[in-house]
Structure formats: structure tokens, C-alpha cells
Amino acid sequence: MTSFSSGGTSSSSDRVPPALKKVLNLDISLTKKFVSGVERAFPVVASPAGRTYMKALEISCHGLPWFALTLISIYLLRSIDSREVEINLLFGLIYDVMLVGFVKALTRRNRPSSNVNDDMFMTRGVDKFSFPSGHASRAVWVALFFTQWAIPEMSIIFRVLLLGWAGAVTVSRVLLRRHHLLDVAAGVGLGFAEFLLSGILWVGPEACKWLGDWIASSEDEYNG
Template sequence: MGEKRVVPRPLRRLLDWDTVMTDKFVKYVDRNYGPISKYKTTMKALEYSCHGIPWLLGTAAFIFLLQAASSRQLLVNIFIALIVDIVVVGVVKAITRRRRPATNKTEEMLVVVMMDKFSFPSGHCTRAVMLSVVISMQYDLFLPLWVLLQGWSGAVCVSRILLNRHHLLDVFGGIVIGVLEAWLMSQLWLSETSTAAVVNSFLDETQAGASYDI
């Protein structure tokens, strides 16, 4: 049996403060703009809209369904960004191992896996912020589309607290990590030529493998 990890007192105080402030924030919103329950359907929709599995599967599928080079460039880069995000969030959660708020209802979450029982950082926040920032950095978006993208990202972050999925610091940490991931991806962003080579290489290998099927 492993020994229980001892949390340093200053960190314990910070986490306790975070728990109290998160509870106060939720109660404030519920009292002044609520009840929160009437927004639950919308917040659940935001949760689904930024879930990692649909994003990964959908991006992978559209890479091969869409033929335009510019579309494939965006999708391949987003797919890489999603993989980077999953790895980064998984590693940080495994290190910090912070539990979710006591008021979180695990059975209501879309998919629960081992890593999801940990709270810091919010993976939905890292993903939403990373996507909204890196796309804005790489493309000159039409203003209404830019506003919609940033609004979606911000709404996802706030909803994580109001759904009792995360504490305030989990969301703040997710925002910071998401921005850093966006910066990293902007440095690694593949050109149309590179993404076309990646996709064609994969298709050639797949077709070569299929030709040996009996």
C-alpha cells in the first residue's frame, strides 16, 4: 500500500481557499442570475460540444472526407493539437491528482475514465481555449465568427464551474495551459504541403496494406 501524499500547508490553504471561493461564486450566480438549474441544458450542451472524443473522431474523419488542401491543413493541425492537449492534461492531472468538487455528480458526466476523477486542470478549458486561440492566431477570422469562437470558449470555461465539475483554479489553470498549447501549436503549425504529405503517406500505407488482404 502506498503512503498517502502529504500536501504542504501553504498549498493546502490555497486549495481550501479555492474551494470556498468556488462555492461562493456558484451561490452568487445562483442567487443573482439563477436558479442555475434553468441553464443546465445549455451548460450540458457546452460540455458535450468540447468533449475530447467527439473532437478527435470527428476531426480524423473529416481529414479524409474533405479534399480541399486548406481544409485538410486546418484539420490535421487541429488533430495534432488535440493529441498534444490530451497528453499535457493527462500528465498534469496524474501529477496533481486533485479531486473534483464534492458537489460534482460523476454519473452525469458524458464519459468517465480513470483520469477524469482528477480536477486540475480542466481539460474542457484547455481544449476550448487552445482551439479558440490557435485558430484565431492562424486565420484572419470574420469578426462575428471570432466573437462566436471566443464566446464559446469563455462559456465552456464558466460552465465547468457552474456544473460543479471544477474549482476556480482548475479553470484558471486550464486557461493558462490552453494559451500555452496554442502558442506551441502556432510554432509547430504544418503547411498545406506538409499536411498533404502526411495524409497521402497514410493513405498510401493503408492502400498498400489492403492490397495484401486475401
């Protein structure tokens, strides 16, 4: 597959098919218009306070905190029901990292030229590329995982808060100039696909019990 780039000076951009280049250029143009329009309508978005808020959203959906909190919960929460959620959450995070990394390695699209790399939280390897947005895919997958699979009886208040967080993370990726609109749209679609995949590959309670014990290296009995 031919890699593509935009918003940068990579030599690979010379090998992009003309039709795809038109799509990418249109995406760049629409992204700039979207960001400019939002910043004109809501000046706080472009302010230091607005950027700080969006960077907090960036960290809240970064893979490292999610992996760390999931592993900590495996050590601390040992009921069978908790184990089932924890292990499937862990596997879903792994699916997400693998799929996003694979697509980014194939496409190798540059991030927007206005992105500030030194301002990004823990970006290494293929994560320096833009397509698709890993934050968007993870936010969508996590929100659907908890509201549909893990805690289907979740109250409407927490459901709205979780879905609102996912939406805010997704939009902030464009407003922070980390991604183009097409990157985020692809991330949302990938997150939904991961949600369907997690339902197909759902690990049952007994297997989760064994895997949780193995990961935590614990012989303690379950509390429930």
C-alpha cells in the first residue's frame, strides 16, 4: 500500500496518487476552516486555558494511563465480575494499540504542519503519524465498552458524562491541531469496529479469572 503524507515535507508525498492527494488537500483545507470557525465562535478555545483543558483531555485518553489503571485494577479488584471487565478492557486496549499502530505504519501521514510536537504527551514511534487518530478510536471504544458491554445498567448521568468525554476528546484532537478531520473520522470508525470486535472476542468469566490470577501472580481467593 502506498503511504501518504500531508501537512509536512515528507518525500513520500511525491508518491501519493493524484486522486488521493486531492482528498488529502481538501481535508487539510476543511480542517483549517473548521478550527478557524470554532476559534472565532468560541475564543476561549484558542486561549491558554482552553489549550490546557484540551491537553488534559489528551492525557485522560492516552494509552499509558489506561493500561496502568487497568493493570492496577487487576491487582486490587478481584471479584469474578470485576475480573471479566478488567481482562476484556485490557484486551480491547491491546487491540486498539495494535490496529492503530498497524494503520499508521502503513499510511504514515504527517500530522498537521501547525502541530507542536514538543507539546505532545509521550509520543513515540509510529504515534508521530496522524492517520488514524488513536485518541479518537480509544475514546469511542472505551465509551461504548463501558456503556454497552461492561456496565449496561449504567445510570443516564454517567452515560452522558462518559459519552460527552469521548466526544470532547475526539473534537479536541482537531482543535489542538494534532489531527485532520479525516484522521479523527477514521479513528471514530475504528473505535466502533473495535467495539464490535470486543463483543465477538469477549472472554468469559472463568478464563478471565485464570488470566487475572496469572497477571497479578496472586493465589488469594476471590472476594466474591
